[in-house]
Amino acid sequence: MKIKILFFLNTAVFYFCLSAYAVSSEMKILSVQDAVNTALANNHDYKIAELKLKQADEKVKAVWGELFPVLESEAALTRQSAEKGFMSLSDGQVDIKLVQLKFGINPGIFYNSLQLSRKSYVASKEEVRRIRAETEFAVIKSYFSLILAEEMIALRKESIDLLKSNVKDVQNMYSTGSIPKFDLLQAKVQLNSQQPLLLESENNYRTALDLFNYILGSTETFKADLSILEKNIQKVSDEDINKKIEILTSAALKNRPELIQIEKNIQASQHKGNIYDSYYLWPTFSAGGYYGMTKSDPNSIDTGISGPFAPDFSQLSGDDQWQNNWQVRVAATYRWGSLFGADSNRSFSKEADLSVKQNQEELLKLKRLISINISSGYSKLITSGLTIASQKENVETAEEGVRIARESFRAGVIKNSELLTSEFALTSAKTGYINAINSYYTALAELKKETGLTDYSIIFEKVN
Incomplete structure (x- = not known):
């Protein structure tokens, strides 16, 4: 009796989840690129960075304006x-x-002010690139997390359908006395155990959906395009991995926005110090x-003299x-007072020099971190690509195994527990395949962000 009540409650939850899932299926579908474009159009940090870039450009013009009297x-x-x-x-x-x-x-002040404004403009430009790259990575990561969550729902539903069919077969065989009641109870327990997993998958999907649309920043609600799973992934070469990592690291050190920002901040701080030094170096x-x-x-001036001989003081x-x-x-x-250490400009100059040293330390730290991330990211990409190929074969093998196990069970060759084991193996293989695809696209997007490049071409190029 308790098993029947539990089965009824889980079935009710199952149909509730199906109704919620049906509502979600009516949402608009976005491709990956459209999702990135939507997020960039609505991202407040990206808009602020673009406004700051325009502000930096006006500062450059303001320095040039000092030449106008x-x-x-x-x-x-x-x-x-x-x-x-x-x-x-x-x-x-x-x-x-x-x-x-x-x-x-002051020639020295003008030159260094102009260079300072130019370096600040480049740093602002790189800030736009940095936010764009981070937004793109966040969109892609949440996009495939959403696909993973949706596919897990389909996988749980498929498992439930298999277990329902199994319960039906076991029920018929139990009715004929071919198997003991234990097998029937075991089959029902396996079926009921899938209901909470489906509910958990539904909750994960709703969370992933909310996060995805939060990153998009749109008033509408969108979902991912599952057809991307049907596309063949581009294979990453696993030959001469160390050389490939060196190439990617070298590209990152030249193109990463954060590195360029720090380099420009170092140069800007140097010019800022030169501005204060120019007070005593230049007139x-x-x-x-x-x-x-x-x-x-x-x-009127009273001279005591009147007449035509009175003096004229109007001049x-x-x-x-x-x-x-x-x-x-x-x-x-010439401001020679700035030669003395007590002058405030000398302190400002030393402050700028300390800022240079701080930024140099930040630069070294970031370069080491980027090298580690490139190595880790490329290894993840290779691993996930190989895992996809492996799990795809496992899925095909497991599907054939389930078919054979079902026929063998109906023929009385194997026990129901062995059939359930084959079905569990199929579920595990499909789960591994979906997770591998998610890991592949996430690693690819992360590697692109780490290198600071605008496309994936260098990642897939073969090492000569």
Whole structure:
């Protein structure tokens, strides 16, 4: 009685899972490349990186803009008072500078600022590549994890169908007295044990589906295209593995975005230090001038002399008429105070030097890590490729084994336990095959990310 109740409950769960799976089958199907494109279009980090790249480009333009002089106009009112001296000759004046030009440049500061902005731009460009590669890898990994989860559901359903057929055969043979009741109970237990596994596969599928669509960042819900499993995988050569790993590692050291970023950060820190050193290595050249008009507010000067012989001091104190004026000034300023260690620029320069050393250590650490990851990733790719071929043969062998075992059981040649063993072997072979395909595509995507390349061609090239 308990077995019947358990069988009924598991069957109810099974049909509930089937209904949920049917709903999922109505979702839109995406290819791998479409999934990558969708994720990139919706990825916030990728959008932020692109905006920062534009910002870095504007900083380069801003440095070039320092070569353009400042052009402006100015109007000023000056009021003053003094008992004696030159300032006592006037209560103030009105100045209008129609055109005023200002320009100043330190050659060392300008050059290193320009190089700093350029290195920062390249680093921002590599950041876009880095996020793109990580997004692509995350999409591919979740894509094939979703396929794996969906195939496990189909595999569990297939196992249940086989076990149901087995229970039916055992029931008929038990009714005729050909086998003991123990075999019937064993067959039912094996069938019931598959129901929780199906439920677990359904839960794994829903989790994988949620993660996949989270990475896509779309408001719609998509699922993977299972037809990719029908495609033949591209074989990876297992000849001269060490030489191949050296080639891939060399490519990674030239193309990996993170390495290029650190290298550019080192160069940027060097130029940043040179900027502060330029304060005492180079003078600052400046030029300026203006053209305008001035109107004074002169005070009368009492000399005690009147008449035609009274002296005219308007050349000194000015008059209340508008006068044209202009000025040109050229200068070179040397900031020798920066030669002293107490000057803040010396500390800023040392800080930049320390940043260079930090980045150099990061570079060495990352290079070693990349070498390890390349070696591990390529080995995984070779192993998964060989496993696919091996498991494919195992599936075919196990399917033939199940067919023979079923006929032998019906003929009374073997026991039911031996039939169940053959069915379990088939399930294990198919599970291994699906896992191998998942491992292959995941390892391939990871190896592409580690090398920093845009395609897979170098991975499949044969070593000469």
